[in-house]
């Protein structure tokens with residue numbers, strides 16, 4: 100029998116993290132009629148990735164008109180791939196306009212979340228406490244810095260920092276700068292600083308496929324048209340979503356025509372734009388394009404061919420006071436060393452100590468590796484949901500769309516709680532295990548499983564991400580299969 104709205108429970112929510120996903124959650128909770136929620140953010144302002152990554156050259160690598168909330172198109176994007184500071188300003192602007200700033204608690208790092216007596220008991224680092232019905236962890240995936248395992252980092256006498264903690268107090272103009280890593284951040288940094296430095300050493304462990312991608316700015320006439328014609332901006336978002344879905348659908352088959360087309364474009368870029376045959380061979384990857392996250396750049400090859408640039412492929416032996424010593428015995432003298440070595444992608448909301456039903460420790464459940472049902476729910480952790488959690492889609496497309504779809508799904512899961520039909524909901528162990536077996540098998544056939552070393556791979560070498568088409572992801576997120584969930588109370 101349908102319960103009357105009067106029987107509805109007044110649920111209290113805690114959202115952990117005020118990055119793109121946390122801001123989205125606050126807006127959507129309010130839209131769904133929830134009033135009792137708090138967003139806990141450990142930093143002093145929102146933004147997550149875009150607050151933390153301020154290195155020269157930072158920009159999104161999916162088009163800005165796609166990397167926007169579906170409900171907040173932005174006619175003001177300056178470039179096809181806009182710079183990080185603009186993206187940060189976009190999220191701050193959206194949060195302010197939508198009136199969700201007031202529910203954010205900054206400088207509030209959640210350290211403990213325990214499920215007792217049907218509710219989640221939270222604690223912050225500075226001892227604040229809260230008790231809520233539902234937790235939504237929006238703590239990010241590219242958040243915890245990965246430091247390379249290189250001897251002697253602490254002995255370097257110059258300036259040393261991770262790309263996600265760029266030290267703007269350090270002068271790089273006219274100095275000798277080393278960059279460790281060749282992922283998207285490193286490639287953006289190299290293109291942005293090469294003309295400013297005296298010498299640039301790029302320490303490359305793995306060559307990257309580079310997708311040639313111009314980044315024009317929008318003209319005044321185009322911007323005026325975007326402002327005048329909101330339907331056009333919506334259409335750009337929709338058209339790009341279709342294009343990127345087609346790309347994402349191709350990722351799940353290493354031999355798909357989409358993957359072959361990408362490799363052809365990257366190969367032509369390498370052959371046509373790197374003149375020196377020795378450098379060209381250094382830069383030639385020995386795995387399929389898109390096996391590692393595809394790097395987009397219009398100027399990387401130009402940058403590494405500048406006379407002051409050097410691509411160092413000899414392995415790093417150690418870091419010394421004056422620079423980096425490679426295995427051939429050479430010392431690369433440096434004033435600044437940038438570690439563009441990425442993130443620990445297996446952390447998710449940890450180091451929060453999360454304790455589920457009957458004292459179940461998340462660290463124990465995830466001892467081998469993190470997993471979750473459809474990346475949003477973990478058996479034994481009722482009323483606890485994640486955005487961009489384990490095994491979700493990651494790739495060269497907008498994580499905003501992923502988060503929007505996941506949140507829509509989570510809000511449907513919460514509905515029975517709101518209606519008072521049950522007190523606890525979490526994925527069942529059997530559904531989670533079944534899906535994980537299927538997912539692992541499918542993942543081996545994706546482009547990420549085609550034979551390269553990358554952050555997509557787990558400890559067994561199995562790609563950690565969503566291994567099916569983006570269309571299937573959308574279909575799964577449209578409505579929960581209620582039989583996959585355990586409801587109590």
Ligand SMILES: Cc1cc2nc3c(=O)[nH]c(=O)nc-3n(C[C@H](O)[C@H](O)[C@H](O)COP(=O)(O)OP(=O)(O)OC[C@H]3O[C@@H](n4cnc5c(N)ncnc54)[C@H](O)[C@@H]3O)c2cc1C
Pocket residue numbers: 115116117118119120121139140141142145146147148149152157158159160161166207208209210237238239240241242284448451486487496497498499
């Ligand atoms: C350099 C870079 C470029 C990228 N480019 C793209 C791109 O072009 N397209 C794309 O789709 N994606 C891109 N990404 C991925 C990007 O991370 C996501 O698009 C998105 O910004 C993630 O938002 P989020 O809110 O899920 O996580 P984050 O942005 O990581 O935010 C998580 C927030 O949670 C907070 N937090 C964590 N733990 C706690 C705690 N215990 N207590 C309180 N607060 C906590 C953090 O401080 C942070 O503010 C990029 C990532 C990086 C690093």
